[in-house]
Amino acid sequence: MKIEIKNLEKVFRTDSVLTVALNDVSLDIEDGSFVAIMGPSGCGKSTLLNILGLLDSPTKGSCRLDGVEVAHLKERQRTDYRRGRIGFIFQSFNLINELNVKENIMLPLGNLDLSRSEKERRVEEATKRMHISHRLRHYPLQLSGGQQQRVAIARAIVSNPGLILADEPTGNLDSSNGAEVMKILDELHRGGATIVMATHSLKDAAHADRIINLYDGQIVENLTDLMCCYRCLRH
Template identity: 55%
Template sequence: MTNNDTPLIKMAGLKKVFLTDEVETHALSGVHLDIQPGAFVTIAGPSGGGKSTLLSIMGLLDTPSEGKYELNGHPSENLSVRERAQLRNKAIGFIFQSFNLIGDLTVFENVELPLVYRNTPSTKRRTMVREALEQVGMEHRLNHYPSQLSGGQQQRVAVARALVGKPLILLADEPTGNLDSRSGEQVMSLLKGLHADGATICMVTHDPRYLKYAERTIHLFDGQIVDETDPAVLEAAI
């Protein structure tokens, strides 16, 4: 259960340095960021600005080189690999640009996956998967494989997979990047609906058309937050 006064995401002085062949690349350089429960935040910025790195750390897929990161009040720095996986499973739902569905699994099995890793009983899994697929309008494609779906449909399935475990936050990394504009709009409408129902969403995008869906936009440049823009202003600028 979350308290609206306590940030769901709390990052302080976050840095990330990649070391390759004695070359240091500073992907993040002292990021301070709080995201409250129920918020819809977009992270924008040019390629290489550190957007995806920030989202990876937020999603416990990566660890910061320096700084503090708390997820729903839990400090992340001392978590073991296993604890990170468990927390990721329960608290976070991922939506990727390239959908990242497993080709050898059906729609149902793809959506079911987070519940399997949570050891949810199979009868309960079935119900939850159906509900999630109904939410995204894909309940009629349960036994299809990803290759039998359009890009927009695949992304809706990916959204269902992100939703099915009822996570605290949905992390979307360029969710419309591989979609045509019509499908992109559909996915964004879906996310908007989810947010309206209370979901917390953090989305990375560099497409200004979709910034309007968020309540708050953070601009990252060279690993630092350089600006926070009001979406209404942005929309007017488009």
């Protein structure tokens, strides 16, 4: 999926306080790219991913996905557009504890025009790919962190989306499980998906084709601001 962002701004208003999370961000991402968004906490990484994933709308600016302007769609329109097109992987897994593994993975297929057998086939394919086929009847709280993240990735890819957004996908994992998750993202990238990942980890970012640095809601390009950005990451 090709992404074109122009002059994007996001302002949060709380009583009389205004917080500028994104400030005049412009960015093009080619179809099939793997892009890492880096920067310190509070720099706007998650806000940008939420807008790309149509979980939120910008205050102003343009966001085009495969040529379709999606920046200011109404909530129902955003839901309809992202269904089957966008997969989201969260740091905190965001699984529903009351649903078992199979039911969690099948959620994105709920409103797609697919037969029951096709939905079953896609779940089987995704769980085999994530090596969790033997956990289908288990519930999230019965799984390790690494297993929960595998379920979350299976859920993100089960609809064969053109865009996968990953927000700190290794942040709650040990180094071994984190390495496995990055290996999976590499495989998805080689399969043709566009991947945009927010991360604090230079090691994870090294897997990407391109690194975008954010600082105070803006893309950082000059060396002085970039070094300030990386000092904040180390602390």
